[in-house]
Amino acid sequence: MTAAVTPVAPVTTTEVVVVEHLKVRYGDTVAVDDVSLSINHGEIFGILGPNGAGKTTTVECIGGLRKPDAGEISVLGLDVRADAKQLHERVGIQLQTSELPDKICVHEALDLFASFYPDPVAPEELLQLLGLQEKRDTRYVNLSGGQRQRLSIALALVGRPELAILDELTTGLDPQSRRETWKLIEGIREQGLTVILVTHFMEEAEYLCDRVALLHRGRIRAIDTPANLGAGLGQRISFRATTALDLDKVRALPEVREAQAQGGRVLIEGSGDVVAAVIALLVQERIVPEQTRVEQSTLDDAFVALTAEADAELAMQAHTVP
Amino acid sequence: MMATVSRTATDKPPQQRRGGFPRLFITEFKLLRREPMILFWALLFPVGLLIVLGSSVSNKPKAAFGGLSFIVVYTPVLMTFTLTLLALSAMPATLASYRDKGYLKRLSTTPIGAMRLLAAQLALVVGLSISVVVLIMLVSHFAYSVPLPSEVGGFILAILLTMTAMASLGLLIASLASSQRVAGAIGGILFFPLMFFAGLWVPQQSMGPTLRTISQYTPLGAAVPSITNSDFGNWPGTTHLIVLAAYTLVLSRIAIRFFRWDR
Numbered sequence: 001m002t003a004a005v006t007p008v009a010p011v012t013t014t015e016v017v018v019v020e021h022l023k024v025r026y027g028d029t030v031a032v033d034d035v036s037l038s039i040n041h042g043e044i045f046g047i048l049g050p051n052g053a054g055k056t057t058t059v060e061c062i063g064g065l066r067k068p069d070a071g072e073i074s075v076l077g078l079d080v081r082a083d084a085k086q087l088h089e090r091v092g093i094q095l096q097t098s099e100l101p102d103k104i105c106v107h108e109a110l111d112l113f114a115s116f117y118p119d120p121v122a123p124e125e126l127l128q129l130l131g132l133q134e135k136r137d138t139r140y141v142n143l144s145g146g147q148r149q150r151l152s153i154a155l156a157l158v159g160r161p162e163l164a165i166l167d168e169l170t171t172g173l174d175p176q177s178r179r180e181t182w183k184l185i186e187g188i189r190e191q192g193l194t195v196i197l198v199t200h201f202m203e204e205a206e207y208l209c210d211r212v213a214l215l216h217r218g219r220i221r222a223i224d225t226p227a228n229l230g231a232g233l234g235q236r237i238s239f240r241a242t243t244a245l246d247l248d249k250v251r252a253l254p255e256v257r258e259a260q261a262q263g264g265r266v267l268i269e270g271s272g273d274v275v276a277a278v279i280a281l282l283v284q285e286r287i288v289p290e291q292t293r294v295e296q297s298t299l300d301d302a303f304v305a306l307t308a309e310a311d312a313e314l315a316m317q318a319h320t321v322p
Numbered sequence: 323m324m325a326t327v328s329r330t331a332t333d334k335p336p337q338q339r340r341g342g343f344p345r346l347f348i349t350e351f352k353l354l355r356r357e358p359m360i361l362f363w364a365l366l367f368p369v370g371l372l373i374v375l376g377s378s379v380s381n382k383p384k385a386a387f388g389g390l391s392f393i394v395v396y397t398p399v400l401m402t403f404t405l406t407l408l409a410l411s412a413m414p415a416t417l418a419s420y421r422d423k424g425y426l427k428r429l430s431t432t433p434i435g436a437m438r439l440l441a442a443q444l445a446l447v448v449g450l451s452i453s454v455v456v457l458i459m460l461v462s463h464f465a466y467s468v469p470l471p472s473e474v475g476g477f478i479l480a481i482l483l484t485m486t487a488m489a490s491l492g493l494l495i496a497s498l499a500s501s502q503r504v505a506g507a508i509g510g511i512l513f514f515p516l517m518f519f520a521g522l523w524v525p526q527q528s529m530g531p532t533l534r535t536i537s538q539y540t541p542l543g544a545a546v547p548s549i550t551n552s553d554f555g556n557w558p559g560t561t562h563l564i565v566l567a568a569y570t571l572v573l574s575r576i577a578i579r580f581f582r583w584d585r
Contacts, residue, residue: 063431065431088431088435089433093431095431097424098423098424098425099424099425100423100428101353101420101425104353108352111345112342112345112346113432115344116432117432117433
């Protein structure tokens, strides 16, 4: 599971982004360490990780905003540093923390950004798409968080980009605005736009992303579909045993990874058909389970497991280094 | 909500827009128009002051003003007033706030780049300064018979160099200030000594010899006599022009060296 780069799914579609051995340092700190990934046309690709994992640094390199210390990046067949101007015409970027001048009106901002591109989307069309028509004459400073976010997305899309990089799309939004934004991105996907989504919300990645890269301490810990990442961890079953259950017998099952008693309940984790195996054992032992709960592992669990694993590894290394 | 950003809706061939610079300039102009305090102090106040002073103070030449009338002495001072306020207060605070907000960085993700915003701000300061200088010139000439500059080349050169010196200082403030607040404070603090040496409170002609010498080596202290000279058909003093050019060169170099686009 520690394997960094899972081979990319068979490449039948064109690769929009190819990153190879990207490395970025800030002084002595390595922010991004040997990151390689490739993103296919029309894909919504998630970059997930806790704060400080190197997500923003990675996408800033992809967007041509930051110079890598090492590694190769190709976006839409362009060299991100050498062809910066062309890149900026074809890639729309929504930065994590970027505000507009306080007194600029919504439609002025859209008109302004539209004027930067050779073939922009009509601003009125975007206002409608993002539900901002009523706010067209409202100044930026008077917009709500959700409206600002939607405007920011509109500005990233106004140049008709082939690739959109959306950093922390829904941070700071209330749950309803978050859901609406997700729907919006789903709608955009229909256009065949490729999207890189940076987030630390597992739910968001599960909902939107075709594939996600889990980034932790500057390294990619896994790249896969959200479902596969969760499934790798398998299932969890917990119940109250009416008669004492010998946990060693449970642990002897090949499907079981871990079994423990906790506050009168038995908690069992395992892969594959662990639930079926445990139920079979219970039947055999004539134990009736009560208040049974079965949980499928989610991306969230995968993430916690992977980061914990990586942290433990680092701790081991720290101890063995003289 | 699920409507589409139509790639097909624009059946018309992609019309190549003219570069975004004009739009950027117009937008910055509109934004400045929404700042009543800046408009008042930089545009209305100097012209208003000219009218109030011109109508209430005697228009007779005075020995204390080097044989010139009060309003002749004050007209160039008021010209530098506008110019300085725009370059030192309006521009650095705006740029610093744009940097704080990440707006400069946001622009650098677009084909236009953040450099054009800087250019738009400079163009705005220069354009407004020239407008107000011309307005002050016309009002003081037609209402209070201050002579129009008869050495036109010298006048234009003096005004241009004053603008470049002040704009460079403004850029330097924007480069070094950590925030909009700090930029505003530095601009405000510098404004008073600069205007003092220009002769806003005590005309240069009434300053003591030492003070007057110091004054000649400050940017506005060099600017005001250059403008006054050209009013009377004389080419501005070489030292004054060199002083202004030197400030421009040195300050802009440092400003460019330290300018940051990102927080």
